[in-house]
Amino acid sequence: MNISKRKIILPAITFVLLIVAWQLSIDFFKIPNYLLPSPKSVLHALYLGYVEGTLWKHMFYTLQSTVLGYVIGCGLAIMLGAALAEFDVLNDMARPYVIALQSMPKVALAPLIIVWFGFGIESKIVMVALVCFFPVFVNTVVGLRETNSALLDLMHAFSASRWHIFTRIKLPGAASHIFAGLQISIVLSLIGAVVAEFVSSTRGLGYVVNSAQVNMAVDTMFAALISLAVLGIVGSFLIGLLQSKVVFWNRQTGSTTMDTN
């Protein structure tokens, strides 16, 4: 069995085993359907949701706020991170406040954000952007500051412009770090969207989970949770794909040439 087949077959085996254990434990312990739905009823809920179509609009709503918030949050994080890494004055001015905001649990701000940005999708986008911001921001700053000092000396000796050094040397060098932040933020973005939907929403997968709780529709809850997990996996995969295209030099294993003296 080669590696790529292994990577498909082994998780598939785990999946089948989990489903069997799930069904068996329901049969054996006689767990009622309103506590733990059977795999079959979850499948039925998914069928109702995506074939008959009641879940699509919620899924798109969550997807929309997540993607928009992610792009805004990560974009701002890279720009601000770059500004702080490049200009010491900005760094000294902003750093304590950035750390203060970072150590605050962002989900605790959800009610405030609803007050400020309303019940619509805007508040969800802001929430997602806020939780996405910090991992990317911190990684951008660290990545840009880790530029090999010998290489910077060389560039200064050649009187290279600051812009040239930034775009040609620092930014590509920081790309791996930035992508690590982007990966973390994918997961956080979904958490942000769901929390904002919990607090106040009439649409979205978070809303579905929350409202299903009221009428004990646990199978619907499972269907929404599985949808969220799939969104997370797909997002993470896409970022990984982008990373391997952009930071292509890290794919091959080999000695890194950027280690400092």
Place this chain on the structure above:
Amino acid sequence: MRGAAVTSLDAVRAVRSAQREPVLEARNIRVTYRSARGNVTALEDLTATIGKGEFVSVLGPSGCGKSTLLRLISGLMPPSDGEILLDGRTVAGPRPDVGIVFQQPTLLPWQSVLENTLLPVRTLKMNVSQGTAEALQLLRLVGLEKFAQHYPNELSGGMQQRVSIARSLVHKPSLLLMDEPFAALDAMTREHMSKELQRIWMATNQSVIFITHSIPEAVFLSDRILVLSARPGRLVQDLRVDLPRPRTTETLGTPEFAAYTNSLRQLFEKLVKFE
């Protein structure tokens, strides 16, 4: 008989030195750093001249101010006192007419070997098509013409360092600074690279300042060896190495080679005792 031979050698030296135009002149260089524990003198009253096409090693214990010397010559910092002239002009700021090779290859992993070699051409906004021709020729010289489109992480450490040597020469610098370029390589590769460097140097007639901790490496490669002491860095000896070129593996086994390395070792022993 012996005395006569030495005298004639001296005469040859005198003629050779006289013929050589200086590429670098350091006059009474002093560098002091301000630190928490007061002023630290890194270099003290250093005066030296390096001729065009000369291969000069700077040999010294750690703390002899070698990296300071490198930053001074490339114009990244000014001396506290004294003056440095490169090609007859005072070094007052970054000077693009030096090439630098570091201990690490410091290549850009996201650029091909050719693009890495072209880095100075692009930074100095030189003619790219001429630069490319020059870069390819240099890659041929360092034996990597087949790897021009490869990426650095596909190359071994020795090969990467050869790319960085090609990069340091592509803008035709008047002086090449090498800061322990082979220190990060394993012993076998290191010896091989010394021979390679000699070959490259003989082919380009490039003026070189080669900073090293290794006595055999310095003797093998150099026309002259400047020995510095540690803290503060002072010029202790200016030793001319008169071994025929090209030097080979056999050279390493000759009594002349041993005489040079031994005298340097004894000098270092005295330097260390002195402290």
